[in-house]
Amino acid sequence: xxxxxxxxxxxxxxxxxxxxxxxxxxxxxxxxxxxxxxxxxxxxxxxxxxxxxxxxxxxxxxxxxxxxxxxxxxxxxxxxxxxxxxxxxxxxxxxxxxxxxxxxxxxxxxxxxxxxxxxxxxxxxxxxxxxxxxxxxxxxxxxxxxxxxxxxxxxxxxxxxxxxxxxxxxxxxxxxxxxxxxxxxxxxxxxxxxxxxxxxxxxxxxxxxxxxxxxxxxxxxxxxxxxxxxxxxxxxxxxxxxxxxxxxxxxxxxxxxxxxxxxxxxxxxxxxxxxxxxxxxxxxxxxxxxxxxxxxxxxx
Amino acid sequence: xxxxxxxxxxxxxxxxxxxxxxxxxxxxxxxxxxxxxxxxxxxxxxxxxxxxxxxxxxxxxxxxxxxxxxxxxxxxxxxxxxxxxxxxxxxxxxxxxxxxxxxxxxxxxxxxxxxxxxxxxxxxxxxxxxxxxxxxxxxxxxxxxxxxxxxxxxxxxxxxxxxxxxxxxxxxxxxxxxxxxxxxxxxxxxxxxxxxxxxxxxxxxxxxxxxxxxxxxxxxxxxxxxxxxxxxxxxxxxxxxxxxxxxxxxxxxxxxxxxxxxxxxxxxxxxxxxxxxxxxxxxxxxxxxxxxxxxxxxxxxxxxxxxxxxxxxxxxxxxxxxxxxxxxxxxxxxxxxxxxxxxxxxxxxxxxxxxxxxxxxxxxxxxxxxxxxxxxxxxxxxxxxxxxxxxxxxxxxxxxxxxxxxxxxxxxxxxxxxxxxxxxxxxxxxxxxxxxxxxxxxxxxxxxxxxxxxxxxxxxxxxxxxxxxxxxxxxxxxxxxxxxxxxxxxxxxxxxxxxxxxxxxxxxxxxxxxxxxxxxxxxxxxxxxxxxxxxxxxxxxxxxxxxxxxxxxxxxxxxxxxxxxxxxx
Numbered sequence: 001x002x003x004x005x006x007x008x009x010x011x012x013x014x015x016x017x018x019x020x021x022x023x024x025x026x027x028x029x030x031x032x033x034x035x036x037x038x039x040x041x042x043x044x045x046x047x048x049x050x051x052x053x054x055x056x057x058x059x060x061x062x063x064x065x066x067x068x069x070x071x072x073x074x075x076x077x078x079x080x081x082x083x084x085x086x087x088x089x090x091x092x093x094x095x096x097x098x099x100x101x102x103x104x105x106x107x108x109x110x111x112x113x114x115x116x117x118x119x120x121x122x123x124x125x126x127x128x129x130x131x132x133x134x135x136x137x138x139x140x141x142x143x144x145x146x147x148x149x150x151x152x153x154x155x156x157x158x159x160x161x162x163x164x165x166x167x168x169x170x171x172x173x174x175x176x177x178x179x180x181x182x183x184x185x186x187x188x189x190x191x192x193x194x195x196x197x198x199x200x201x202x203x204x205x206x207x208x209x210x211x212x213x214x215x216x217x218x219x220x221x222x223x224x225x226x227x228x229x230x231x232x233x234x235x236x237x238x239x240x241x242x243x244x245x246x247x248x249x250x251x252x253x254x255x256x257x258x259x260x261x262x263x264x265x266x267x268x269x270x271x272x273x274x275x276x277x278x279x280x281x282x283x284x285x286x287x288x289x290x291x292x293x294x295x296x297x298x299x300x
Numbered sequence: 301x302x303x304x305x306x307x308x309x310x311x312x313x314x315x316x317x318x319x320x321x322x323x324x325x326x327x328x329x330x331x332x333x334x335x336x337x338x339x340x341x342x343x344x345x346x347x348x349x350x351x352x353x354x355x356x357x358x359x360x361x362x363x364x365x366x367x368x369x370x371x372x373x374x375x376x377x378x379x380x381x382x383x384x385x386x387x388x389x390x391x392x393x394x395x396x397x398x399x400x401x402x403x404x405x406x407x408x409x410x411x412x413x414x415x416x417x418x419x420x421x422x423x424x425x426x427x428x429x430x431x432x433x434x435x436x437x438x439x440x441x442x443x444x445x446x447x448x449x450x451x452x453x454x455x456x457x458x459x460x461x462x463x464x465x466x467x468x469x470x471x472x473x474x475x476x477x478x479x480x481x482x483x484x485x486x487x488x489x490x491x492x493x494x495x496x497x498x499x500x501x502x503x504x505x506x507x508x509x510x511x512x513x514x515x516x517x518x519x520x521x522x523x524x525x526x527x528x529x530x531x532x533x534x535x536x537x538x539x540x541x542x543x544x545x546x547x548x549x550x551x552x553x554x555x556x557x558x559x560x561x562x563x564x565x566x567x568x569x570x571x572x573x574x575x576x577x578x579x580x581x582x583x584x585x586x587x588x589x590x591x592x593x594x595x596x597x598x599x600x601x602x603x604x605x606x607x608x609x610x611x612x613x614x615x616x617x618x619x620x621x622x623x624x625x626x627x628x629x630x631x632x633x634x635x636x637x638x639x640x641x642x643x644x645x646x647x648x649x650x651x652x653x654x655x656x657x658x659x660x661x662x663x664x665x666x667x668x669x670x671x672x673x674x675x676x677x678x679x680x681x682x683x684x685x686x687x688x689x690x691x692x693x694x695x696x697x698x699x700x701x702x703x704x705x706x707x708x709x710x711x712x713x714x715x716x717x718x719x720x721x722x723x724x725x726x727x728x729x730x731x732x733x734x735x736x737x738x739x740x741x742x743x744x745x746x747x748x749x750x751x752x753x754x755x756x757x758x759x760x761x762x763x764x765x766x767x768x769x770x771x772x773x774x775x776x777x778x779x780x781x782x783x784x785x786x787x788x789x790x791x792x793x794x795x796x797x798x799x800x801x802x803x804x805x806x807x808x809x810x811x812x813x814x815x816x817x818x819x820x821x822x823x824x825x826x827x828x829x830x831x832x833x834x835x836x837x838x839x840x841x842x843x844x845x846x847x848x849x850x851x852x853x854x855x856x857x858x859x860x861x862x863x864x865x866x867x868x869x
Binding site for chain 2: 189190191193194195196197198199200201202208209212213215
């Protein structure tokens with residue numbers, strides 16, 4: 001018997017892309033139009049490696065003080081020089097990677113989950129749920145975000161967890177807005193109606209149907225936000241909140257090093273600052289690359 | 301028009317258009333040649349992906365960034381359009397060759413008054429200046445038969461209906477008195493009656509001005525009615541070029557024959573739409589027996605009403621106005637019965653309330669008033685938010701209009717079909733559900749190998765099958781089909797319609813077939829309900845109603861649908 005599906009020629013020629021290989025191939029094609037994204041991906045890999053293996057790679061103990069070697073300029077022994085207590089700046093920058101990454105990744109993950117839940121519910125249900133959550137988010141946005149984070153840490157107490165919570169809270173609005181917009185344009189789509197016909201209630205529709213569709217733009221948002229979260233955590237430490245000395249952390253190191261710039265010891269602030277800048281820059285470029293990959297118009 | 305003899309306006313010779321993709325260059329149009337003489341209407345006919353639009357874009361040199369004209373010549377009255385620089389093209393576009401696009405709303409600037417938009421074009425091309433341009437714009441609105449042109453001059457696009465917007469777009473296209481008008485599916489998405497008035501208008505205007513027209517369409521009936529000559533395209537290649545009369549009387553190419561065959565005509569039956577080599581072509585069309593009226597109806601609707609009342613503004617100053625402007629109900633006191641095994645058509649123009657009615661019946665929307673008695677119980681009493689847990693939910697299912705929109709782009713075909721099964725059928729376990737999905741795929745003749753694909757990897761017809769499989773997954777007793785073939789090519793439509801007819805018999809289903817296309821309704825339904833402005837205009841047995849409509853509105857609908865000449869195949 002003739003296969004009815006192939007009886008019509010137009011039906012049989014949809015392209016097949018075997019799952020993962022197709023995705024990789026497509027990503028490569030999209031990224032090849034923007035070679036900078038490969039550099040970003042490479043730098044991202046290095047940062048992750050530094051975060052994981054940093055403490056074991058560091059040539060010196062980041063907390064070991066040696067007054068006789070204080071404030072030495074960069075040399076073959078101390079690549080980034082030493083600080084006022086004779087600690088090796090390179091080791092401290094390297095070891096700090098893990099803490100800064102952890103703070104930002106956990107904070108971004110928290111705001112991602114909370115923002116997605118608030119945003120998709122608001123976008124799908126509309127009505128008073130939407131009104132209340134949207135105004136709540138507007139309220140957060142109405143504050144200068146860094147000042148809000150300062151206030152939260154000051155009120156909750158000086159600890160790493162509280163830095164994470166503060167960073168997460170000020171990031172929630174961005175995710176909630178993206179998720180709300182994505183859910184809202186799809187709330188009356190055919191496949192949502194079909195899911196209702198299939199017996200799915202509101203929460204199941206949000207979790208199973210809407211959330212996967214809101215995921216790509218939110219991933220982009222997350223990547224862009226990681227850099228911002230690191231800056232925020234470093235900023236809080238810089239003004240003396242959150243991470244306390246002598247823990248190696250980029251923000252504190254910049255803060256402490258800033259005092260020595262006038263007297264000519266520039267390396268104390270420069271290297272942690274540069275590490276911060278490179279990391280933030282990498283995450284932003286990654287965000288651009290991710291956006292290119294998930295943008296269907298770039299897939300041709 | 302001083303020269304009495306016919307002038308050759310456009311000459312396309314060996315046109316090949318390529319697009320750069322990640323798989324290298326893809327040829328969209330290959331070696332296409334045609335010509336267009338003064339005063340002539342040329343139809344370019346083909347299904348989606350045939351390259352008919354790309355041909356016209358190449359003509360206007362408005363291809364996307366990744367497209368390029370690889371080979372061939374395009375000459376407009378001797379000017380070479382392939383090598384002409386961008387400035388020369390800008391003069392030709394609009395002043396010499398004009399274009400009407402598919403979606404009139406997206407062709408208009410939403411935040412500028414329509415009259416101003418016409419005046420802008422006139423000024424830009426130096427036809428008129430200053431206040432004279434405004435006066436001329438009003439004249440043009442009058443030319444395209446917009447009533448009260450002075451008033452409509454100040455209207456924004458969103459204040460006009462789709463048909464009115466298309467008239468404005470036509471006025472824009474005609475503003476600079478071009479010699480050639482390219483109309484790319486100008487009436488897709490419009491009602492049949494609007495379609496007829498728009499195309500009649502275009503035909504009259506082009507004839508009065510001695511213009512030539514290229515009409516790009518997928519609808520053979522339309523092409524037959526409005527074109528002098530036709531070219532048929534398939535996968536980027538012209539398969540046949542002939543005069544309209546000859547093409548229908550004696551189609552030479554097998555593809556043309558298949559296309560003509562698949563177009564619903566008055567004398568066709570469901571099976572005759574299928575391709576000549578389809579085995580089911582010779583099988584008798586299924587005719588499930590319809591039980592008499594002595595049995596209780598499966599679903600009985602009485603006094604069903606739905607009004608979308610705007611929420612009154614909380615500001616006291618605006619309160620009164622918003623209540624005064626309350627629109628008439630979308631569905632107004634309608635009553636009808638459907639018996640088990642029937643297939644009932646619900647037809648009407650867009651905005652007549654047919655989609656609202658189907659959503660009400662499916663309990664996706666709460667009625668303002670009225671009863672829906674299904675199997676002896678008034679299901680209108682259960683609010684739609686609670687209905688997913690109602691025991692009646694599996695029995696009422698629906699096939700949606702847009703096969704792409706109704707599938708979650710992140711689900712594979714299998715997941716799409718399995719979702720309702722896992723929720724409501726009582727079948728549990730991965731294996732059992734998988735088996736049921738495969739069974740359903742066989743039912744809708746979807747090759748099992750396609751079940752692991754995502755919607756964007758499936759063709760329109762395959763997506764339609766997935767949607768149908770999902771709808772019948774729960775063994776429903778009542779199925780609403782909301783224009784299930786409106787987004788499909790005619791050849792795919794023919795196959796899907798046959799599938800629906802077969803399923804109805806195999807699974808003893810009851811259909812409510814919502815459509816604006818009477819030719820399709822006639823093929824599948826034994827009874828028809830005609831709706832107009834939220835009310836039922838007329839009901840009757842399909843044949844009787846189509847041959848002898850009582851209401852002038854139904855007669856108008858019937859007269860407006862374009863019918864290709866009787867084919868001899």
